[in-house]
Amino acid sequence: MEIYYDGIEGDRFDITTAFSFEENGELINIKNFTGALFKTDKIYFLQGEMEFELNCACDRCAEPAVINVKHTFEVGIEPEADVKLTGAEYEMTDGDGDIYTTPPDYIDLSEILRQEAVLQLPLKRLCRQDCEGEETEEYAGYAGEANEKPNLALKSLSSLKQNFYRRNR
Ligand SMILES: [Zn+2]
Numbered sequence: 001m002e003i004y005y006d007g008i009e010g011d012r013f014d015i016t017t018a019f020s021f022e023e024n025g026e027l028i029n030i031k032n033f034t035g036a037l038f039k040t041d042k043i044y045f046l047q048g049e050m051e052f053e054l055n056c057a058c059d060r061c062a063e064p065a066v067i068n069v070k071h072t073f074e075v076g077i078e079p080e081a082d083v084k085l086t087g088a089e090y091e092m093t094d095g096d097g098d099i100y101t102t103p104p105d106y107i108d109l110s111e112i113l114r115q116e117a118v119l120q121l122p123l124k125r126l127c128r129q130d131c132e133g134e135e136t137e138e139y140a141g142y143a144g145e146a147n148e149k150p151n152l153a154l155k156s157l158s159s160l161k162q163n164f165y166r167r168n169r
Contacts, residue, residue, distance in 0.1 A: 001109040003037070005079060008044075013037040015048070021114055027055040028117055037077070037107075043099065044077040044107075052117050059125045060133025071120045075112070079104045 001017050014036045020029040035048015049072045058065040076099035100112050 003107045003109055005105055005107070008037060008039065011039045013039075015109065017109065017113070019110060019113075021110075023114075023118055023121075028114075028121075029053050029055070030113060030117060033113055042078075045074055046077055046109075046112065047074045048072070050113060050117065052120075054121060054125070056125050058127035058131055058133070060131045061127060062133075063127050065125055065127040067122055067125060069117075069120050069122065071116060073116055074098075075100055075116070077102060077107055077112070 001015075001019070003013070003015075016032070016034050018030055018032050020027060022028070030050055030052040033048055033050040035046060035050075038045045038047065049070065051068065051070050054067045054069065056065055056067065057063070078099055078101050080101045081104060100115075102108065
């Protein structure tokens with residue numbers, strides 16, 4: 001979605017949109033974004049809320065996981081006055097203080113929303129909070145290599161021992 005500065009009438013421009021894109025082979029579906037562009041003396045502000053879902057693989061069990069994220073934000077938007085590059089050559093930058101610099105004549109809203117969503121991607125991706133692959137306290141003691149897959153047999157044995165211990169307490 002592109003918004004031309006020329007087409008923005010008044011101080012407020014309401015926006016509703018939805019789209020999906022791929023990031024590192026994972027599908028990110030922005031189910032809805034509702035917000036508005038506000039014009040000030042110097043720059044524009046984009047305020048809004050987006051809901052998106054990340055379709056990925058669970059970090060623990062590797063099964064498909066769908067993670068929902070809600071993100072409310074406000075960023076500044078500033079047209080680059082003397083940009084020499086045009087169209088596809090132009091690379092939007094996410095500068096200091098969350099100000100996006102755009103080409104002189106339009107705002108690539110999809111690109112801004114894409115960047116905002118990517119910044120909010122969860123570090124831990126679990127199919128559900130109590131995924132069986134999840135690290136438990138007794139399991140944390142098993143150091144292993146960082147990249148090593150959890151040894152499920154060892155874990156089961158450990159659980160058995162714990163159950164046994166509890167029962168005989
Ligand atoms: Zn899982």
